[in-house]
Amino acid sequence: MSETVIGSRRPRIDAPDKVTGATRYAADGYIHGLLHARPVLSTEAHARIRAVHRDDALAVPGVVAVLVASDFPMAAGGGDRTSEPLAREEVVFAGQPVAIVVGESEAAAEDGAETVLVEYEPLEAVVDLEEAMQPGAALARLAEDSDDGGDLESIHAGVDHGEEEAEEEELSGNVLDRVNRSSGDAAAALEASDAVVSATFRTPWMYQAYIEPQVATAWLEPSGTLVVSTSTQGSFVTRSELARAFDLPLDRIRVIAEPLGGAFGGKFALVEPLVVGAALALRRPVRLVLTRAEDFQATNPASAQISHLRMGGRKDGTLTAIEARMIVDRGSNAGWGVEGITSLLVAGPYRWEAHNLRGYGVQTNRFTFGAYRAPGAPTAAFAVESLLDELAEELGIDPIELRLKNAVVEGDVGVSGNAFPAMGAVDVLERLQDHALWKNRASLPEGEGVGVAAGYWPGGNEPAAAVCRVDTDGTMTVVTSAADMSGVNTGFAAIAAAAFGLSPDKVRVVSADTATGPYAGASGGSKVTYTVGKAVLGAAEAARVKVLAAASEELEIAPGDLEVVDGVVRAKGAPDRSITVEEIARKALRFGGRYEPIEGHGGSAQTKSAPSVAGHLSHVRVDRETGEVELLAHVIAQDVGRALNPALVEGQMRGGATQGMGWALFEQLEHDEDGRLVTGSFLDYAIPLSDRVPDIDTLIVEVPAADGPFGAKGIGEAPVVAAPAAIANAVAAATGVRMRRLPMTAPRIWEALSSASEPA
């Protein structure tokens, strides 16, 4: 295998089409007879629907139909968004779709939607997360039917829940799930510690803020096949979810995952059921492109969380025990939540002698919770990494030293009960320790500080397949069904090129749809390169076997004595005896050809996890007069296994760090006391603009994943995890004040500084 392409910087293969506007996104395709949909969103956070008055809307010229839940030909039951795309009797959050208006034009649908009058019988809105848990609290959902989470649950919450608690705490019916992980006697261990710190951390609902709002189109082919063209992270999971919700055979549905305009975990079978229901009801093609305002209100942002944490250590720097109580606001998501993963990740990449980690998934009348890059991880890292700094201070130990002393190494058993594979926690921390920003932090001016934090993402696994095909021009086509997110296709090209022996310039990567594509899971969980990429590797190797077999006959040299280098098959040690891949392909792919097509199929079933760890240094200046934080510099070091393409890896590192800056300083979705969103536009919801983002120094650490293609592991999620915590620690270093609520807005910091400077 030629590995020279592995590790070389190459542009993303999707970039030219994207920057020239040639990419056809899901909203761009023209469908004959297309109808346009506009949802009617609930204005109430919790209410019974008394009536939906459609007559005015139907009188609008161009309006074809106003559809409510009962108009959709769906399977019975299920309270998840896929099964209940339109509220049935009860609305459970403000922004929930109640009806959908379908018109011949977008304008007609919009005019129609504005005239639909929904009569509600208000119910008590459950908005406060802690109150929601209390015994006797009003319920956020009265209806009995809830959902099983379908295939999405396994994708997002595929983490075991630990042991059942011996004594059940008495909590309200809003608490849908409890997680309990414990080992050893954490209370006793804390009692025996030299220092114990504890605090409560709060993080808000967070919007994924993809550039492309959610969009899907559905139509019936004359044969009865339902085609769904959509901006999704997963074609096969969308197919199975739609089949479940609409009680259709899998092969009646063909899902085309169009090029994504961003997703970050939020694009899973959320809008597809709306257009599928309408298309099935009306027997015409229907498209829904959410407006940005609708996307803010009606989709599935990351949940708010309250994290109570206590930990202890000994003077020698040994961490003793950790106790956590992680309260996750699921909103209306009855199917799944991140209480499992966040209560796992709150232990960080560290060894603890004992732990007692609890998670609670609580329903409220806010949104429907969804996934957002490393779901449950930034919240956990914010808590544990803030508190570790406090513990270091209590123990009089350098924060990186404390982390290094306890950082997990291969074989350490984590709080999941599984041993960690090789993961560069130590390496990453050492790279940060050596960085000038850290070394020189003592000499910073007043009001500046440097913070450190580390975090990891365990990485998902899902079986996958891929096909590689060589054409008569000697180029290769890689076919997968993975959605090209974060540049994975560019990685596939490198993997295939290196495994086969071609220049990556000669490899194109094509996404197939569910009708013909090899299986791939959703692009999420930092698993695509690790799992689908492994299948691509296998496919390219299988194709290589074919080309070697043919070349062996042509050259009369045993396959084992041949190598493929840059598109040429040649004798090892005698490169003059050679034949090009193109020549062989031309001999094979013709009438009367004597060689099998130069094609291969690869399958993968990764069973070992390949976690990625990332550590950050943040350098901030805090204006004590205003509380304003200025980000001066940022360093991220990440163990990426093997950087298939350092340029893309760095892009992920920078993007993750930048989203972490949003967590830290800017972003929050807020509701009023009635549960109505008050930050429903980019005027109210601030994401980090480029003038607020400092230079980001990227340090790539490579601890190969044993089973990864060329050692690569999934790297998309790890870089966001500890970024907010590092910035919080930097703010503490700059000000001496601990911020325990995100985002650390100027008013909050100003207030904290004011309180801290008041005389005792």
Added chain:
Amino acid sequence: MSETVIGSRRPRIDAPDKVTGATRYAADGYIHGLLHARPVLSTEAHARIRAVHRDDALAVPGVVAVLVASDFPMAAGGGDRTSEPLAREEVVFAGQPVAIVVGESEAAAEDGAETVLVEYEPLEAVVDLEEAMQPGAALARLAEDSDDGGDLESIHAGVDHGEEEAEEEELSGNVLDRVNRSSGDAAAALEASDAVVSATFRTPWMYQAYIEPQVATAWLEPSGTLVVSTSTQGSFVTRSELARAFDLPLDRIRVIAEPLGGAFGGKFALVEPLVVGAALALRRPVRLVLTRAEDFQATNPASAQISHLRMGGRKDGTLTAIEARMIVDRGSNAGWGVEGITSLLVAGPYRWEAHNLRGYGVQTNRFTFGAYRAPGAPTAAFAVESLLDELAEELGIDPIELRLKNAVVEGDVGVSGNAFPAMGAVDVLERLQDHALWKNRASLPEGEGVGVAAGYWPGGNEPAAAVCRVDTDGTMTVVTSAADMSGVNTGFAAIAAAAFGLSPDKVRVVSADTATGPYAGASGGSKVTYTVGKAVLGAAEAARVKVLAAASEELEIAPGDLEVVDGVVRAKGAPDRSITVEEIARKALRFGGRYEPIEGHGGSAQTKSAPSVAGHLSHVRVDRETGEVELLAHVIAQDVGRALNPALVEGQMRGGATQGMGWALFEQLEHDEDGRLVTGSFLDYAIPLSDRVPDIDTLIVEVPAADGPFGAKGIGEAPVVAAPAAIANAVAAATGVRMRRLPMTAPRIWEALSSASEPA
């Protein structure tokens, strides 16, 4: 492997959509901004184009452009239809496209086309085939550039040309190709024979008469990819032909082979260049749907042929030698012709002690020759099988006995120089000999007769690939890039089902396009089941390996001790220990799944030919007063290797025999002396309607092809080969008069009967 599905009658899987009108053919898809094209066809058979006056057409409302050859962005040179979709300076047949009018509507394009005035400078039209060969004959094409035939030559004329002739005959420049196959001293062998017969046979140009006229649509994606949606027999060959003609990289072109509405060899890159040229010139989608009249004039029917044949035999029934001079009218097709294959097949499925077989490919100003079911074979069989009957009569031997005595068996070396594999020539003839129609032929009334004839088709080979994928519902998808012609997809389903261990009801077959599909050659040459079917077999077996591996872990039984029966993996001998394929697929295709996707890829590279032989009995009544032939009964016996699905096999046998009836009695494309078509509609060109077609008795003979999937071989072409000859022999039996020109129309027979009854 479960083989119970092999050999069982099942309906075609494409039938429900076709009979309910749900199939979306190439002319049906809606493309946004589509323009419609209408060709301007040459009224001259041979002329220089002086000028094309476009102004009147451009003044027609809705006409967007009138394009001539120089407007198309094509690679230089090449005189074939793909390289020269519009005549450049010289038109070489009446009906050749000279310009294309593109309009916003079909009506606008048609109105525009009617007003385009082409000024011609007439050149001598070469219409008579024998005159065309004579030294000094006018040339049918003056331009120097001819073509290399591209990939189509290898598909259609992939037969070696034998040795070069020692003494070159002096012939005109219209003779583009000469073939000479000889072995032994044929002249001497004939001299020494007990009987020698000779005759000249003439066959006309024949139209493929597919139901769906030729149609293609081309457009550019925003990314620059050229998409061609077309009614074609081969997506990959269309892609390579277009890439050659327009000098484009392969991956710039995506060819979608839409469901075929009939093809019979005639649909190969003929209309695609017209729409591609227009779409590239105009940067808008362009569709061309030929009218039936255009399809008659402007496409590529089967060539006319003159076959001079002489053969001898001994009294013991041994065939001695055969001499042939096969003159093939290529029309304007400079690239390839059937002189190679027809001079091979004229030897029939018989042993000869010596042979001297010559073929001549001659250009004229009639059409462009193309392929039509078993190209060059019915013409050859008409000659050899007619003359064999005459020889049998001369030798006083029963016609079937004569054939049986000389029929090839496995290992006999044919005139190609290659040994025949097992082929059921003897079996087929014996089945006919045993048939009541043959046995009772002596007792027929006056004016009736029974004729026999046999012929074979060698069968093509081309490497192919396929993918099988099992979904979570336990169903299988077979993906190939083969055009579904003559029911091959239904055969694939049976092959995959039997190889894997599923019911065929649970297998769907999907045709992929060139962007993502596994390689397949064109559907033609009776090779799809034999080659692509073999790849499907391999793919299903590879998928079975995956399911056995997973089941082995689940059941804790070694894979070799497991079997897959009707979707259940179970222990051999202990069927209670089992798990369904569906269960395994559900365990594999999920987040955290531990088994590779149940998918497999198969490749094939058949190197042995798998010829199919078919024999016919025809029972006719000839009305001596009118010359009218009534077909009373027809029997076809065919060696199909293994009948994967007897219902479909019989359909091919009936269809082939019926087309042979068209050859025999009805069909001919005729030109006037200036080379203008005078039979350009179904009013003038008679195909066998159902009221003229008798019951056809089908006798399936199974001599397995060693390398075929379950022993199957290609069977589509063989059934047409000897049908016309059998009918001619029946007419001779009924009348005592030999018809040596097809079709045997009533006037011709009446004339022949009249001449024969005249006093000597």
